[in-house]
Amino acid sequence: MTSGSANRARARPPWxxxxxxxxxxxxxxxxxLALLQRTPWSGLGELVGRPVVTDAxxxxxxxxxxxxxxxxxxGTPLAWLLARQRFPGRSAVRAVVLLxxxxxxxxxxxxxxxxxxxxxxxxxxxxxxxxxxLPYSAWGVIVANTFVAMPFLIxxxxxxxxxxxxxxxxxxxxxxxxxxxxxxxxxxxxxxxSIVAGAVLCWxxxxxxxxxxxxxxxxxxxxxxxxxxxxxxxxxxxxRQAAIALSLLLxxxxxxxxxxxxxxxxxx
Amino acid sequence: MKLKLxxxxxxAVLLAGCSDTGGGAGPATPTGATPxxxxxxxxxAASLTDAFTQLGDRFKAAHPGVTVEFNxxxxxxxxxxxxxxxxxxxxxxxxxxxxTQVVDxxxxxxxxxxxxxxxxxxxxxxxPGQVAGLSDFGKAELLIGLCAEEVPCGQFGLEALAKxxxxxxxxxxxxDVRSLLTKVENGDLDAGIVYHxxxxxxxxxxxxxxxxxxxxxxxxxxxxxxxGSDHADLATAFVGYVRSPAGQRVLESFGFGPA
Amino acid sequence: xxxxxxxxxxxxxxxxxxxDAADGETVALLGPNGAGxxxxxxxxxxxxxxDRGRIEVDGLALDxxxxxVFVPTADRPIGVVFQDYLLFPRMSALDNVAFGLRARGLAxxxxxxAAAGWLDRFGLxxxxxxxxxxxxxxxxxxxxLARALATSPRLLLLDEPLAALDxxxxxxxxxxxxxxxxxxxxxxxxxxxxxxxxMVLADRxxxxxxxxxxxxxxxxxxARHPRSRYVAELVGVNLLHGTAAGPHLVRLESxxxxxxxxxxxxxxxxxxxxxxxxxxxxxxxxxxxxxxxxATVCDVEVDRDRVRVQLDGPVPLVAEVTPGALAELELVxxxxxxxxxxxxxxxxxxx
Numbered sequence: 064m065t066s067g068s069a070n071r072a073r074a075r076p077p078w079x080x081x082x083x084x085x086x087x088x089x090x091x092x093x094x095x096l097a098l099l100q101r102t103p104w105s106g107l108g109e110l111v112g113r114p115v116v117t118d119a120x121x122x123x124x125x126x127x128x129x130x131x132x133x134x135x136x137x138g139t140p141l142a143w144l145l146a147r148q149r150f151p152g153r154s155a156v157r158a159v160v161l162l163x164x165x166x167x168x169x170x171x172x173x174x175x176x177x178x179x180x181x182x183x184x185x186x187x188x189x190x191x192x193x194x195x196x197l198p199y200s201a202w203g204v205i206v207a208n209t210f211v212a213m214p215f216l217i218x219x220x221x222x223x224x225x226x227x228x229x230x231x232x233x234x235x236x237x238x239x240x241x242x243x244x245x246x247x248x249x250x251x252x253x254x255x256x257s258i259v260a261g262a263v264l265c266w267x268x269x270x271x272x273x274x275x276x277x278x279x280x281x282x283x284x285x286x287x288x289x290x291x292x293x294x295x296x297x298x299x300x301x302x303r304q305a306a307i308a309l310s311l312l313l314x315x316x317x318x319x320x321x322x323x324x325x326x327x328x329x330x331x
Numbered sequence: 332m333k334l335k336l337x338x339x340x341x342x343a344v345l346l347a348g349c350s351d352t353g354g355g356a357g358p359a360t361p362t363g364a365t366p367x368x369x370x371x372x373x374x375x376a377a378s379l380t381d382a383f384t385q386l387g388d389r390f391k392a393a394h395p396g397v398t399v400e401f402n403x404x405x406x407x408x409x410x411x412x413x414x415x416x417x418x419x420x421x422x423x424x425x426x427x428x429x430x431t432q433v434v435d436x437x438x439x440x441x442x443x444x445x446x447x448x449x450x451x452x453x454x455x456x457x458x459p460g461q462v463a464g465l466s467d468f469g470k471a472e473l474l475i476g477l478c479a480e481e482v483p484c485g486q487f488g489l490e491a492l493a494k495x496x497x498x499x500x501x502x503x504x505x506x507d508v509r510s511l512l513t514k515v516e517n518g519d520l521d522a523g524i525v526y527h528x529x530x531x532x533x534x535x536x537x538x539x540x541x542x543x544x545x546x547x548x549x550x551x552x553x554x555x556x557x558x559g560s561d562h563a564d565l566a567t568a569f570v571g572y573v574r575s576p577a578g579q580r581v582l583e584s585f586g587f588g589p590a
Numbered sequence: 591x592x593x594x595x596x597x598x599x600x601x602x603x604x605x606x607x608x609x610d611a612a613d614g615e616t617v618a619l620l621g622p623n624g625a626g627x628x629x630x631x632x633x634x635x636x637x638x639x640x641d642r643g644r645i646e647v648d649g650l651a652l653d654x655x656x657x658x659v660f661v662p663t664a665d666r667p668i669g670v671v672f673q674d675y676l677l678f679p680r681m682s683a684l685d686n687v688a689f690g691l692r693a694r695g696l697a698x699x700x701x702x703x704a705a706a707g708w709l710d711r712f713g714l715x716x717x718x719x720x721x722x723x724x725x726x727x728x729x730x731x732x733x734x735l736a737r738a739l740a741t742s743p744r745l746l747l748l749d750e751p752l753a754a755l756d757x758x759x760x761x762x763x764x765x766x767x768x769x770x771x772x773x774x775x776x777x778x779x780x781x782x783x784x785x786x787x788x789m790v791l792a793d794r795x796x797x798x799x800x801x802x803x804x805x806x807x808x809x810x811x812x813a814r815h816p817r818s819r820y821v822a823e824l825v826g827v828n829l830l831h832g833t834a835a836g837p838h839l840v841r842l843e844s845x846x847x848x849x850x851x852x853x854x855x856x857x858x859x860x861x862x863x864x865x866x867x868x869x870x871x872x873x874x875x876x877x878x879x880x881x882x883x884x885a886t887v888c889d890v891e892v893d894r895d896r897v898r899v900q901l902d903g904p905v906p907l908v909a910e911v912t913p914g915a916l917a918e919l920e921l922v923x924x925x926x927x928x929x930x931x932x933x934x935x936x937x938x939x940x941x
Contacts, residue, residue, distance in 0.1 A: 181474070182518040198519060199474065199502040233637050234676040236663040238690035239741055248689075252680050278510065281503025282479060296506065299407045300481035301432060 095314065102311055103304045110308035118285045119293040120312060126201060126289065127269040130208035131216075134265045137209075138216040139258060143246065145217070146224035164214045171211055172278025179206065179279075203280030204287050208269035215268050216261035223257020224250070263324055267317065368396035371565045372418060374409045375401060376425035376483070376552065377508055378448060378526045382585040383423070389581070390572055397565065405482045405507045413438060413557070420560040421569055423552060425526075426483035430553045442555035444590035445574050446582050449547050450484075450491050451527040452540040453515045460521030465495040465546055468522065476511050476523040479504040484511075487548040488524035495546040512537065526550070528586040551590060591649075592634075592745050592777040597642040600629050605801035609634070611745075611777035611794075618780045618792035622820055626801040627781045628673075631749050634779065635670055636663035647745050647777075664693075669738030673750040675730045677722035683709060683733045684718040690741035708736040712770070727755045728763045735770060746771075746778040752787055764790050785824040789813075797821050814937070816862060828863040828907050840938055846904040849880045850936040859938045865898060867935035868909035871928045872919055881933060887925040890916065901929055 103110070110116065144150075145157055163171055179186040179197045190196050197203040231253065235245045251258075273291040280287040282296070290313050297306035371390075375383045380403045387399040402409065402419070410429040413419055414436050422439065424430040430442050454462050460473045468475050477499070478485035485504060492499050502520070505511035512529055514520045516536040530539035554573060556566035572578045579589065593610040605626045611617040619627045632638045634645060636652065639660060645653040647668075652661045669690075677686050687705035692698060709718050712732040722730060731751060738746060751767060752760045768791050771778055782788050788795055789809045797805040797812065797820075805817040816822040822829035834854040835841040840861055842848065848861055869875075875882065885903035897916045899909045907929055911919075921927070 176514075176517065176519055180517065180519045196474075230672065230674075230676055231678060233635075233663075234670070234672055235678075235689070235693070236637070237635055237666075237668060237670040238693055238737065239664050240689070240693035241664055244693050249678065277506060281476070281514075282505060283501065283503055287503065292506075296479055296481045298411060299405065299479070299506070301407065301411065 098307060098310060098314075101303075102307055106304065107308055107311075110305055111312055113305075115284055115288075115293060116305075116309060116312070119288055119290045119309070120316070122201065122204070122285070122288065123270055123290040123313075124316070126204040126208055127266050127272075129205045130212055130269040131262050131266040133205065133209045134213040134216045135258070135262055138213045138261075138265075139220055142217045142220035142224060143250070146221045160214050160217050162214075163211050164218075168211055168272065168274030168276075169278050172207060172275035175207060175210060175275065175279040198279055199281045199283065199287060201280075201286055204276050204289060207275040207279045208272050211272050211275050212265040212268040216258075216265040219261030219264060220254065220257050223254045223261075227253055259324075263321070267321070270313070270317065369562050369565055370398045370400055371420050371562055371569055373399060373401050373421040373423070373569065374413060374417070374419040375403055375421075375423040376406045376409070377403050378425055378484075378528050379403065379423055379552070381532050382528070382582050382587065385585075386573060386578055386581055389577075390569060393572075394565075394568070399569070407482050418561075419557055420562050420566040421554065421556055423554040423573075424483075425552055426486070426550055427553060429483065430555065433555075433557075438559060439555040439557050442553040443570075443574065444551045445554045445570075446552050446579075446587040446590055448526045448528055448550045448552065448587055450487055450524055450542055450550075451530045452522055452542060453512060453525045453530050453533070453537045454522045454540060455515055455518045455520075456535060456538050457518075458538055459518065462522045462540060464540065465492060465497050465542060468492060468499040468524075469497050471500040473500070473521040474502050474519070475500060476503045476505055476514060476520040477501055478508055478511055478524070479506050482507060483550060484508050484524070484526060487550055490548045491524065491542060491546050494548070526586075531586040549588075552587075592647050592779070594634060594645040595643040596630055596633055596640050596645065598629065598633055598638065598640045600626075600638070603629070603801050605629060607796075607798060607801070607803050609779065609796060611779055613775060613777055615794065616771055616778040616780060616792045617794045617796060618782055618788035619796050619798055620782060620785065620788045620824070621798035621804075623783060624800075625798045627783075627798050628749055630798070631670075631747050631779065631781050634745075635668055635747055636661060636666050667744040669741060669743035669746050671731075671734045671738050671746075671748045671751050673753055675722075675734040675754065677725075677730055677733055677737070679722055682719050682721060683714065683725065683729075686722070686733055687737045687740050690737060694741060705736075705740060708740050709733070712736050726759075728759050731755065731763055731767070732770075735767070739774060744776045746774055746776060748778065748780045750782055751780065752782075752784070767791060814862075822862065826865055826908075828865060828868075830861045830863065830905065832859060832861060833857055834859060838933070842905065844904040846883055848905070848931075848936055848938075849933045850938045851934040852937065854938050861936055861938045863907060863931055863936060865908045865910035867931050868901075868907050869930050870899060870901075870909050870911055870915070870919060870921070871930070872925075874928045875930060881936070882928060882930045885927050885929045887921050887923050887927060889923060890921055892916070901927070903929075905929070907931075 141160070145153065176183060176198065178184050181187065181190050181196060181198070186197065197206055231249055232245050235249045240248070271291055273295065276289060277292055282288050282292055290309060294306050294309045294313070297309060373383065373387070383401060387401060391397055391399055406424040406426060406429040409422065409424070410432055413422060413433055422430070422433060423445070425448070433439050434442065452462065452465065454460065460467070462473070467473065477488045480486060480489065505514070508525050508529055511523045512525055512533060515523045516533065527539070530537060554570055556563065556570050560566045591613055595608050596605060598605045603626050607630060609617070609619070609630065619630060621627050629638065633640050633653070640653050640655060642655055644651060651657065651659045652666055653659065678689065681689070684702060684705050687708050688701040691701035691704055706715070706718060709715055712735070714729060714732055717725060717729060725733065752764055755763055764787060771791065780791055792809065794808055795806065795812050796803055799818060799820055805812055805821060812821060813825040813827070816825055816827055816829065819829055830842055830848070832840040832842040832848065834857050835847060837853050838850055840848045840850060840854060840859055850861065883903055883905045885901035885905070885907070887899060888902040889900040891898045892913065895913065897911050897913055899911060899921055901907045901909060909929060919927070
């Protein structure tokens with residue numbers, strides 16, 4: 064069954080675009096092919112079954128999902144405020160939101176320590192009064208992941224809100240809907256594709272996060288040692304096989320999520 | 332505009348002329364004589380940073396026309412880079428195992444030990460955890476950090492704890508000594524096990540607590556001039572200088588022990 | 591009962607208009623694109639705030655800058671039908687109509703029941719579960735109207751309600767819309783650029799141009815005495831500017847003179863000539879020597895049973911002839927003809 068668009072006469076793409084695009088694909092794909100070529104396929108099952116690997120994988124998945132959840136709850140309202148409300152200092156707020164994307168992750172981790180570490184601006188009083196501490200716990204990993212990944216969600220959702228047809232919100236207002244009702248029943252459903260795209264980007268960033276996590280939360284198997292950290296340490300110790308196996312695992316997990324998210328969602 | 336361009340070009344040509352020409356095309360120098368110029372690339376364990384920087388300055392002063400470039404990192408990372416083909420002339424490792432792997436890869440022969448280092452406990456300058464020795468490392472309420480097992484400092488630390496009969500309650504295994512030390516300095520950790528030289532280098536920022544000889548581990552640092560070096564004579568000269576009495580005095584001043 | 595004095599500046603347009611509508615009355619805001627009609631509607635709806643003036647419904651102030659009053663859109667007792675209907679795409683027709691009731695606190699089952707009643711009244715019962723995507727233009731328009739009326743507003747605003755429809759549907763929907771509007775007890779304000787829409791649907795016209803009210807009155811009043819070129823063209827009337835040259839004589843810029851039956855009211859006058867009153871001949875007609883001019887056919891526009899012939903000459907006119915006459919006279923662009931108008935068909939008045 065062919066759709067109408069498949070029947071349409073297809074013009075050949077300009078050769079320059081085609082050539083450059085092919086170079087780009089080759090550039091991006093080559094490292095993965097090299098990785099596949101070095102994969103110890105026979106020992107893979109055993110490597111992947113080790114506790115250090117399963118611990119790291121489980122921790123990575125849990126913390127990246129939790130960070131995405133936090134980003135959705137905190138980031139979506141901020142995106143709405145940036146897109147819909149005019150307030151003094153709005154451009155400054157937007158710049159600050161972009162900051163974690165620009166900062167080297169390790170710097171971000173250090174900054175998080177200055178804020179939430181045991182002697183941190185906020186962390187000190189919380190620790191003294193409750194004994195609660197973010198570093199060295201999975202919560203610390205979640206905080207670090209949220210810090211670096213949330214901006215991706217905010218930017219995506221804000222763009223979606225800006226490009227949305229706002230007349231539907233006007234129509235809802237004329238029918239007597241409060242701003243909250245408009246947001247809940249009209250805006251959110253219409254901007255859902257952008258929210259999904261933003262969440263996927265956020266999750267992908269959180270999954271691969273390394274610098275801020277190790278600086279802020281530290282490294283301990285089962286508690287704070289995520290997949291990227293495990294790969295790094297495997298390389299350090301010369302266990303290249305383990306490093307490759309871990310990397311492959313991480314890639315498979317990522318592909319499993321990204322591939323089903325087709326143009327519909329990631330095209331925004 | 333054209334004059335400016337000409338000046339820039341001329342300067343570039345001059346600088347190019349001044350840079351390293353000691354590549355494979357240069358003539359072979361007789362054994363024992365040091366060549367007039369060149370850039371020496373030294374890969375050294377992070378704990379050697381301050382000491383080797385000073386050694387490098389003195390070496391340069393003694394050999395005009397020679398520049399020394401350092402790459403300080405965890406020995407395991409350096410080992411990986413060398414095996415991966417990085418263009419190093421000298422390798423100084425913080426433990427034997429990393430050096431052995433480089434030798435086994437056929438990239439060096441005849442490494443020699445040149446200094447030793449011992450471990451020391453580092454605590455923040457105000458010692459909030461009131462740590463007195465390795466036995467305190469078993470307390471769950473304290474924030475304890477070690478180097479990751481994958482780096483020499485981490486293996487030695489675990490050895491020392493085993494010798495002391497302590498089951499440690501570890502909160503983090505930092506990927507390198509520098510990040511461990513930073514967290515201790517800032518008070519984000521109550522205690523960590525680092526090298527004696529690191530504690531000295533940190534000055535007032537941390538307080539050091541001795542580990543008694545019965546529990547301590549002596550780390551022997553080997554050094555070697557790599558086989559594939561383009562500056563074999565310079566490399567040998569540098570290794571010789573490091574092992575010379577003058578070089579050893581410098582290393583001692585930073586807290587290293589004799590090999 | 592709705593009254594408003596609106597002063598508002600938007601972009602480069604300065605708006606200063608008075609609008610009013612009584613309960614049960616439909617008032618059309620008529621004007622060219624860019625006149626500010628939609629802006630005025632948005633201000634009444636509360637989507638824009640006015641700079642000066644007052645908007646009130648049944649004595650309740652909605653916007654009064656001087657008194658510091660501004661009632662937000664959601665709290666205004668209004669219903670709006672938008673140009674593209676703006677039916678919520680992810681909701682069924684039923685849920686669309688129920689939306690306003692639910693937004694105002696009515697429970698879901700009660701709101702849906704009321705909405706079902708409205709859809710029934712509009713003959714859309716079997717489309718209740720359909721998404722807007724599945725509805726035709728005419729059906730969408732009715733759903734939009736039902737949605738706006740379901741909340742029992744006191745003022746109904748319609749922004750170009752027929753613009754999104756094709757010509758054939760427009761005729762049908764116009765008639766049914768007129769019927770439905772008549773059942774609504776409150777005041778209705780309709781924005782349109784189509785004079786036929788205005789004439790069929792409205793009791794009263796307010797002509798807006800460049801942010802100002804040019805003319806206001808019943809349809810026949812406006813059609814008989816158009817005050818501007820736009821209105822004249824709108825109602826299809828020829829407008830000629832001239833000066834008084836005698837008690838029954840008007841001289842145009844070109845020098846030609848028109849004899850009018852009524853006395854000329856002032857010095858600067860405008861003479862209105864209905865296209866239907868212009869007779870076209872191939873040869874100069876004998877007999878009445880008054881109001882006869884040579885002309886060249888400029889353009890011929892056939893519209894089913896009406897033909898509009900644009901004539902160029904000392905007295906530029908648009909004449910309306912039957913298709914039979916067109917064939918008989920063999921009128922094509924470039925043909926030389928004679929045009930005449932009876933004096934009684936000419937009305938002159940001051941601007």
